[in-house]
Amino acid sequence: MWSYEAPLAEMRFVIEEVLQAPGQWRQMPQFEELDAEMARQILEEAAKFASGVLAPLNGAADLEGCSWREGEVRTPQGFPAAYRAFVAGGWPALACDPAWGGQGLPQLLSMALTEMLASANHAWMMYPGLAHGAYECLKAHGTPELQQRYLPKIVSGEWLATMCLTESHAGSDLGLLRTRAEPLDTAAAASGGELRVTGSKIFISGGEHDLSDNIVHLVLCRLPGAPAGSRGLSLALVPKLLPDGRRNAVRCTGIEKKMGLKGSATCAMSFEGASGWLVGEPHRGLAAMFLMMNAARVQVAMQGLGHLEAATQNARRYAAERVQMRAPRRPEGAPAAPADPIAFHPAVRRTLLTLQARTEAQRMMAYRGAQLLDEAHHHPDPARRERAEALASVLTPVLKAFLTHHGHHGADAALQVWGGHGYVHDYGIEQSVRDSRVAMIYEGTNEIQAIDLLQRKVLDDGGRRFGLWLEEIGDEARRCEALAPLRAAAGALRQGLSGLRELAAALAAARETDAEAPLRAADDFLHAFGSLLEGWAWAATARAALRHEDRRHARRLEVARFGLEWLLPGIEHHLRLASVASRAELPWAD
């Protein structure tokens, strides 16, 4: 019943027509051999893997779950074989540097791949999910020895990786971490000497499993004499298997019973004087780790989008087939019947269109984010790189929080389309609701993303980088103004822009006398900005669709206009609440 078909036509439309990425690839030496046709072929192959190999395992894996026995973890049936196929297909290397065995393709394609993996099987994709972050981190901060030893195996997918941050008393507050790392030889530690790592970590996704022989743990820990708090953290690489092939002193002591992602082993890990090696400078582990977390945040955003897409397409299929009651109106040509497809009923139609419009807009937002990362890393013009970097840094927390919010709440809203059947495992949607929930929490809770956005990226920056986004959106409004069918959209974007600009100014002023004001308003600020970005995406999509006259593009235009008319007004709600939050006293919880 639940199935997944990769939305290749929509992905291509965004990549080629809305973002016009192929033209941009030609400007970047790294990608000059890539063209639209090759990108299509890559996505088609990825779609075969996601729909054909991963999606069929998803429901059964949820029922089976993972099992733990004496430190070993068994993943659900089919997971190891699917991973072997993933490695054989060369997918881990997609966006990695050819110097380390990668294919050097754009993040944009990697993110489209990630979307498909998340739609097809979120639990499975947790295992390879952190490899790219570990790759980025080691590539930037590892010693040449560590890079030589680990990067090729991570890039090929032979070995997998984890991020070991959380301890039971230290989640959002990494400054409280207690895991210790002691140099075998004090003098040599900073220059790559061996460490002994001791401590307990929890919530380690893929901390132990049967997909790869070796697992490379990147562990936040404290060196002797480290300052207290987060400025005293270092990062150590602790492999499951030592270079000589022996097991390292790291053990999985149990796995969690979770709401969802039951096929993904969430491990408690015990480091018992395990051998490790420093990555980056002593006490600068957080900076090295954040590089990894930034890549991970965009990836988590794609999990939100993946759930939204899967929920949307399955709800649309179900609503077209399920008949209940006569609808007040039928589409032209639909025959009269004692009961109509529920897709004809206004309440269901509104839900389906909302899901579809958000999916399309959020795909455009996310792919634009990936495109900016490519530009930031590979554009020959330093000014373009800098601008892209600035835009991406503002967008990242919005993508993480906004897309995971709507991924979960969209799946939850879609469930209603199935009625009572939606509550039953066989139909698939309830699993999507459960699986999608965690993405609002991990890699920095959505509340922390909102604070990062408003405090650090907008207010601390005096609005400079944020202003670049307002420019982008203003440019889109100007382009729409010139097109009669989109004049109303231009007006709505302008209104949203001025509302957001005023809000940012009000918050900057409020902060002068009330340090808490932005913290009270941060969530609504993020959602207001996310709504405006959706409006911008619908406008850009509508504009691209207007260039064609076929049925498919007419439908894209219709969905985008629905978004502009029915959903963009939601921005007013968040602007109003943020404004209340900036002024009103917030009582203490009792």
Next chain:
Amino acid sequence: MWSYEAPLAEMRFVIEEVLQAPGQWRQMPQFEELDAEMARQILEEAAKFASGVLAPLNGAADLEGCSWREGEVRTPQGFPAAYRAFVAGGWPALACDPAWGGQGLPQLLSMALTEMLASANHAWMMYPGLAHGAYECLKAHGTPELQQRYLPKIVSGEWLATMCLTESHAGSDLGLLRTRAEPLDTAAAASGGELRVTGSKIFISGGEHDLSDNIVHLVLCRLPGAPAGSRGLSLALVPKLLPDGRRNAVRCTGIEKKMGLKGSATCAMSFEGASGWLVGEPHRGLAAMFLMMNAARVQVAMQGLGHLEAATQNARRYAAERVQMRAPRRPEGAPAAPADPIAFHPAVRRTLLTLQARTEAQRMMAYRGAQLLDEAHHHPDPARRERAEALASVLTPVLKAFLTHHGHHGADAALQVWGGHGYVHDYGIEQSVRDSRVAMIYEGTNEIQAIDLLQRKVLDDGGRRFGLWLEEIGDEARRCEALAPLRAAAGALRQGLSGLRELAAALAAARETDAEAPLRAADDFLHAFGSLLEGWAWAATARAALRHEDRRHARRLEVARFGLEWLLPGIEHHLRLASVASRAELPWAD
């Protein structure tokens, strides 16, 4: 970790101070022996049962689930014993007529009991959950023989009951039902003769279990020659055990794997020429059933409230204990520390206050609904009875949809307070998110409640009954106007009132030329009305709290004012969207 303490002080505050129910009981002969003190004692006993007996079973029952073997169902450990204790305590009889062995107490107390059961163990309360509806239905429509045979056993709790409506192809659209009932003797069927019932039903809560010997099924079915559609449905009583003690030809053919409520057996039932007896007139089964469904709808609303309360109190406890990071401000007297309770952090505080304010308002709304039912049935003045009936009929769909929506979404928002721990079963909140989801679907989906409210209760009625609510809310605004600290609240209520009045008028006008307009706008209309009722509840609560000067009442005032300032503005969002929906074309789903 997860625990439940019945909020007795808050319940008493609503019952005694806000609704001033004890004074009203004295005006109704049925309740004249009841006073505030006796009501307190009853609620205290109920609290002991809910917190002491039911709550400790909740988490383990979710992990264990129900099991099915050859037609028999085993419920989780402790469920049958808890049910024996429930019966021994006399709880099933609480609000039943003394003529049938009941205690004749108000619905108001019964609903407070229901709230506690739902907070403590939603899965368990599904088993006795339909007994009261079956009691109402049989009492109103059963033949004297059926009443004699079944009512005393249902009232005492010796036997349990189900509602058998849904078939796999017929959920919201009962007109599609196929289950047949054939009279053994055609002439005698209408006057109580035996029927043979044949068909398959799904989603039957407690269709089979090990809590009571007998189970009384009320089955929607068709008599021979019945008209097609919902006007051809009859209601049959089909017991698991026949009057002579033999097993009837009804079998549980399986139970569902569900998102939540795993301790509640959701059964597929096969009626294989089972003996049954007609309840009510032939072909008038739906009317008889709706009586049962109306009682059930208010009960489902209490499930929403029960989850909201449980999520709120557990989140408050966790946030007071969990320390992470320094807060920008601390309450007076709180010592400086390297990390503060997360309850000090603005984002968490805002979540906690939102949960608390909604819980308090929605409790007042629900209890007011129960009080209206008592008044409608028992007030000596026919005009008062009629007015109460009219107010209750409008309120019922709002309570069902609004409270189950916020029960689920409130639990989901509360989960965020636990961070990653919230995603793990041990902490309890993820179960609440899963368990609460189904209440948005069963007993009529929330979309169907919204259509019932707007189409039937507001527009078809020319606004008469709805106008009574606007009067009630207007009266509250007037009372607040007279109190300086609540003048702003009065203004906000008036603004909401006029917005809602304009919206209803606009929808009535739109419907003249566009039959779909109310169907597009119904959900937002319901949420706008629900928001205004919350505002009314906060105003009434604040007014009652102002009459005292102690700390507890000061806190109630603070929470109510938070609701009025931070949450009531949400009404504008729904008014705006309903207005868009009343005008804008809604494209077809594709």
